[in-house]
Amino acid sequence: MTDGWTYNRQRTLINFLVYCPAGLTFIKSVDASDVVKDAPTLVNLFFEVVEWVGPSNVVHMVTDNATNYTTAGRLLHERYDNIYWSPCAAHCLNLLLKDISSMPHMDYLVSRVSQVTTFVYNHITLLSWLRKRFGWMEIVRPAMTRFVTSFITLKSIYDHKPDLQALVTSKHYTNHKLSRTSKGKSFSSTILDNKFWDDCLIAIKVAAPIIRLLRIVNSDEKPSLGYVYEGMFRTKMAIKNLFNNKKKYKPYTNLFKLCWDRHLRKNLHAVAYFLNP
Structure with missing residues (x-):
């Protein structure tokens, strides 16, 4: 399997690893900056x-699902017909979450959640008040590189709903000058908006089965190939059952179908599912 990444000097490194019954073994790391964009050279x-x-x-060889890797994987199988290629399922699921988070209503929701988190952590007086609350745990803050963290942050904000609503209705906040600023008023409006919390809950329920599957395929504890086929089916059905309305679930299941047909619809996954005890 390959694990490619680009470091701060804009050089692309590829780590090659072997997964076998004895465990995961590192083979070597290669600076592939000069070959990674050209499939014939990459292969x-x-x-x-x-x-x-x-x-x-x-x-079996696993890489990410960029076009150059896809072409290189096909060329690899043409030369060695006993070696099958497939894209990294975790990478594909992360891109699926990216597509979902890019839907206009989701993008707006994630933006509002980010504003809430930023406002709280930019003002120590608010954060100090919240940290005195019984059972307080820090809000998970979104990262730039992993789309899954946007939904984990959504869940974290939703779990803090009672704390945040207690904050904006407290004298500590209403008497503070922050509450009278434009950002403070926007913060209060968001926290007291029932539709905001309803939308958060829907987004959490949409992402939850995808994140569960992502954790399975990302685990090093046991081979996960045999769980991709059924996992995608179960995830799709979970979202259908969540809405129970074709017009509402269709935008999400269309993205699922696109991800499945483009990247994960492989005979290898079907065989692994069939042979999975």
Whole structure:
């Protein structure tokens, strides 16, 4: 399997690893900046690694799902018909969450949640008041690189609903000059908006089955290939059952179908599901 990343000097590194019954083993790290964008050149790097491991010892290669990797994976299978390629399921699910979070209503909701989090953490007087609340735990703040964190932040904000509503209705807040600023008024309006909380709950329920599947395929405890096929089906059905209304669930299931057809609809996943005890 490959794990590619770009560091601050804009150089692309690819880590090559082997997963086998003995566990996960690191092979080598390669600066692939000069070859990663060209599939024929990239596949030569794959050939080199496969030959080092031994073609008969490799049955499956996993990379991300960028076009160059997809083409390189196809060329790899053409040369070694015993080696199958598939994109990283975790990467595909992260992109699915990205697509969902880019839907206009979701994007607006995530933006409001980000504003709430920023407002709280930018004002120590509010944060200090909240930290005195019984059972207080820090709000999970969104990261720039993982789309799943947007939904985890949504869940974290929703869990803090009683604390945040207690804050904006407290004398500590209403008597403070912050409550009279434009951002303070917007913050109060959001926290006291029932539709905001209803939308948060829907977003959480939409993302929950995807995040559960993401945790399964991201786990190093056991092989996860056999869970992708059924996991995608169960996730899709969970969202259908959540809305029970075709007009409401169709925008989400269309994104699921796109992700499945483009990236994860592989014979390998079907066989792994069939053989999974």
